[in-house]
Structure formats: structure tokens, C-alpha cells
Amino acid sequence: MKHKIFHGLRWVIMTLSLLFLAFGIRLTGKWLHTTDLPVFSCPFNTDQVIHSYCYYLSHLNKLVEYHSVKYAITYIIIFIILAIVFGRVFCGFICPMGYLQDIVWKIRDILHIEGFSRKEKFVESIKTARYLVLFVFLSITFFGFDFCSICPASITTQSIAGFKQVINVGFIFGIILMILGFFMRRFWCNICPLGYLVGLFYKISLFRIKKDCTACTKCRACYEACPMKIKEIYTDDDKDVTKTECIFCGECIKKCPEDKALSISIGNIKIYTSSRKDFEEYHK
């Protein structure tokens, strides 16, 4: 039962968030035009006056250029607070790019096409690539380029919103990522620089993944299910297995067959716990 609530809610929120981010401006009219969205406000800003976090993170010089130093500091503090409170829950619930990747993965599931199997070395190389992408994300503006023109999230939301796209490097990049996402769940999320920055504060963030090592039989189901390829969730013997990559999608808990072995909690309150009964119901 809890499976249905948690995952149903997740899909509903993700769908609503995509609809809002893509078509919000058309539904709400112009008044939202002047409102700042925290992220992905690109379809909202036809006149390119953008105030979202992701824009300024990739255009750090503009933060001071457009505003004052005081503004920049407040901006960063609010970012940190939001990251601590929500962390990468954003990735699992809000991000339209993640949602689209989940959809292509679901399509692969329906077609029963074989995905990439988990290769440790390959995963390690992606994790290195993540730092490279992060570096590009933060510094590209200083070399006079605009990250938004190659940002896959910007391109996909704008295309869905009905903006005409020029076939450029970014567009092709977006298509390649979707194909990779088809074979490897949430491929982009593994190297996403924004997700990385949001996940930096995982040690003190409010959302936690907890594990009961005695209940766990170490069957690897969680690791196999994890779209972020977090191996520690399977190997670690700690009570708290929250990692910087975790997006709180709940897949590990859905696939966990043991009672109370894994759970997502806000602070100390468990909101979603694995159970055999749910597992059996789901697989009936």
C-alpha cells in the first residue's frame, strides 16, 4: 500500500512539476512572468531576464555584475538553506529532466529491452566525468560561453513548452542524453552539476535513508535498483546510508523484500519503509 502512495505521489508531483515548468506561463498568464522561480525558469523568461538559481550558478560573474555583493551573499545563503532542507529530493521529485529520463526508462521496461549492466569501472568513470561537467558548469561563463545553450534541462523543457529549437550542439547533446538514459537509468543525473551542488550538504540534510543491518540480508536488490548506482547502500553496515548522490526516488525501498530494512525519513520520522507485505503485493 505504501508503495502506491509514495511512488504514486512521486509521479504525480513530477508530472505536475513538468507541466508547470513547461506550460506554467501559458496557464497563468503574464503575472508569473515577473516572479522568480528557483530553477528552470527558462520557458518563463522569453525576454531572457532570468533570476533562477541554476542560471546564476552557471553565470557566477553575472551575480555581482547584475546585483550587489550583499545580494550575492544572501543568494548563496538561501541556496544552502534550501539544499539542506530539501537536498536532492528536488532531483527525484521536481526536476523535469529526471522525469523525462524516468519515462524513457519506463518505455524500455515495457519493451523489455536490455539495459547497460552495472559495470563498476564504468560507473567510476562517470563519477569522474561529473567533476569535469561541474567544472564546465561553473567556469564556462568566464570563458565567454553560455551554459544554458547546452543545458539539457533547458532544451527539453523549452521544446516541450513549444519553443522552436535550433538544432545546435545543445540539442544534439540532449538527444544523446535521452538515448543514454534509455539504456542506463537517469544517466544525466549521475553527472548533473546542479544535482551535485545540491547534494553537497547531504551530511546535515533533513531527508535521510536509513538501514537496519540485522534485517538486511544483503541481497543487492537496492544496489541493482538504484538509478544513482550507490553501492554503499548495499555494502555499508551503518544505520544511516544517505549519500551525496541519493535523489530519494525510493526505488531501493520498493525493491527491498525485507521488513524494515530500508527507510526514508525526514529527520527522525520514517515516512516510507520497506516491507515484505508491500513487496508481495507489488509483485502479485
Add this chain to the structure above:
Amino acid sequence: MGTKDEGNNERELLIHKRQQERYLNKSRQISAKYLNKLDELPGIPTNLSYFKSILYKIFVENEIVSYKENEIYVGIFCVLMPMELIYACGARPVKLCSGDYVGFQFGDDVVPRDACPLVKAVVGNNYIGNNNTYNACSMYIVPVTCDCKKKMAAIISEYKETYILHVPINKKNDETMDLYVKSLHEIVHTIEQKTGEKITYKKLKKSVQMYRETQREIRRFIELKRSLKPLIRGSHAMAVINSIAYDDIARYTKQLAILNKELETRRDNGDYLTNKKLPRILVTGSPITFPNLKIPLLIEEMGGLVVADETCIGDRGFTDPVSVAEESLEGYFRAIANRYVSACSCPVFSDNEQRIHKIKQMIIDQKVEGIIYHVLRGCLVYDYEYQILEQVFGAMEIPIIRLESDYNEEDIEQLRIRIEAFIEMIKFKK
């Protein structure tokens, strides 16, 4: 010269024939004796008769349990060979790890003295050649777990087509797991050739689903077994779980559901075995296979109650269901590999801390009061882990003893004394 040889051959044949007769007679006697012992133990559920009839058919009538004509049987050893795959190829797995005392005696002459009795029994059964459960199998699959199994594979390959399945030593390494998946593919290919059926996504999904249902029933059964006021005795439960090795899985599940229902109605009516508080014992260690049920039987004859077992022919093989993350044929293969290797708490793996966690969880769930650690003579891997368990559970103040036994009845009195003392000690502690 030639005539002399022929004469010798004839005599050898005659001897072998006599050995075969002797084997059957004695083997039947012992199996019938242990089936009777199960009957004599008070509180046997009425619906247990189906499971006993399977054991009777296999061990006393010496016939394979068959429902279809021309069914192909694949003999497997260890719990590390995924049975779902065999069903998906259109064959039926038969677990051949044997507890046969008579097979053991014959095998004793073929393999080294220090080999484990299970291997001796398997080799002996093959050597004698008139155990029809073995004869019915088209091929053997031996997962390479411990050293004894490794060499056993070499010996039994003389009697039948034998394939070995590589099992990773380190479960946490992804590459060795990939290797295991690869060797599963190879094994499946050989089974496909035998049956002429190709494995497909649909077939595999169906057989995984079939096993999930069995696991659901077995879990229900285990939950009934752990009831604070006893509903079923552990020896009877072991006979139930043992008979899965020889039965068709769908039929077995149906029968187990009937047995579960009987136990549930008895629980609802408050019809327990006894209202006395019996010492609750967990049995772990080397495999306990029918007819070698002497340890659980002794425990329960001495007034204990086996509430849990962590042995490979017992509950271990069926507690974890397959959890599929990727809906494709390869995804199913990987999920099966994960469940069979990663979740297995067999001590053949180098890092096996999870076994301790598992037993701890069992102690909490089943309210265990004492642990009996069974070691078959020569079963080194289990013997190695005794020390760690003794340390851990000693600190938890849960009494634990190590019982070494062999496939014969010579040590039964000695075992009886030790088990009796152990159970008295638990009673005294209460």
C-alpha cells in the same frame, strides 16, 4: 586367460548386484524408520501426509515423483543453482544433496576419509547406481562452493554429464558477479540443448513468479512455526521443507497452502501442541537432509522445540524472493544471480558477516533461547565460522553448542546426552 577375465567380470557383476540389493534394503529400512520417527513425535499435522508421501516415494519406493511423461530432470547440488532458470528451460530441478546413510557407507570407499558425509553419500549413490532419483536425471549441475563439492563434481562426472557453475568467492565485487551471470548463461545453454526449449523473458518471468508464490507460502509457514505457543514441530517442518527438493514446485505450493491453512485454523481455535514453554532452539550449520534428521528429532524428543533453522536445505533457500530492477531477460538473470549469491549466507564466501546479522534477526523474530551448531564431520567451512558465532552470541548470552555428527547412527547416544544437557541448561536458566 580370457575365460578367467570373464569369470572375474561375472563375479564383479554379481558382487555389484548384491551390493545394490543390500543398498536398497538398508536404505529403505532407514528411511522408513525416520518417517516413522516423524509419526511418533506427537503433534503431527494431518496435511503433512502429502510431504511424507513424497519422501516415502523417493526414499522407500525408490521412484522419482513425476507428473508428466518424458519430463526432463536436472540434478542440482547446493542452493546456489537458481531453480527458476531450470523451470524456464522446461526442465525440472531435483536437489540431490543427500542424507543417505547407506550411500555414505559405499561412498566411504571411493572418496578420502576426511571428505564430508554429504559428498560421500552422493558419490556412493552414484557408485551403486540403483538410486532412481539419481538415475532419472539427465544431467548434474554442481556449483563450485566448497572443496568437497569441487572434487565431487569430478567424481560424479564419470557417471553422468556434469556441469560446474562458478560461484564468486567475494560477493561485493561486481565483476565476479558478472562472471557468475555469464556462467549461468552457459549452464542455461546446456539445459536448453537438453530440453530443446529456448529461455525467453516470458518464461523466466513466469517461473520467477511461481517461485515467489512458493516463497510467500514458505514465509507464511515460517511465521506459523515461530508462534510463541507451538503449532508445528521443527522436525516436521524440516521434512516439509526437505520435500521441496523432489516435488513439482506448483503442486508443492498448493499443498503447503493447505498445510498453512490447517495450522492457521488451529491457531485461531487455540489448539496448540502444548501450553508448556519449551526451550526454543535454532539449528544452524551443515545441511540437514532427509533421512539424516537425527539432530532435530533428538532435540524434540528431549523436550526442545526447533523454531528456526539456518541451514541450506532448510529455510535458507527460500526466504528471499527475487527482486527485479530491470524488466528484461538480462535484468532477470542479474536479479536471480543477486538473490542466489548475494543473499546466501553460506560460509563458502570469504566475507560472511551477514550470516551473523541474519541469525541475530532470527533470534529476535523467533525468540530463540539456544543455538545448536551442527557440523558434519569434514565440513570445514562451517567449522570455521563456529568461533565467530560463539564469540558474538556468547556476548549476547545466548547459549550455543557445537555438535559434530556423521551419517550413521553410532553417535546417536552421545548426541542425545549432549543435547539433553543443553536443553536442561536452558530450562534451568529460565
